[in-house]
Amino acid sequence: GPPSRVIHIRKLPIDVTEGEVISLGLPFGKVTNLLMLKGKNQAFIEMNTEEAANTMVNYYTSVTPVLRGQPIYIQFSNHKELKTDS
Secondary structure, eight states: OOOOSEEEEESOOTTOOHHHHHHHHGGGSOEEEEEEEGGGTEEEEEESSHHHHHHHHHHHHHSOOEETTEEOEEEEOSOSSOOOOO
16 A cells, blocks of 8 residues: 555464564664554554655565564555554
8 A cells, every 4th residue: 555654464473472563663663553453363553654664664575574483464554543542
């Protein structure tokens, strides 16, 4: 999808932790929000800037991200921001 601060991560290992998902985004900037969809093996992370998210997606387009030995898929989300009910 078009660039967005929100990144959709798919095919996560079943027992992945929030910390492991956040660690994917940390090299590129501040992770400001996280939504884990445990039942679907998916997650959304929101970066503090669109530039950070863009850099992250571009990087993982050329380098396949791996968590616990399992390749995962990273792409822009259709959401412009994560709205979580706190």
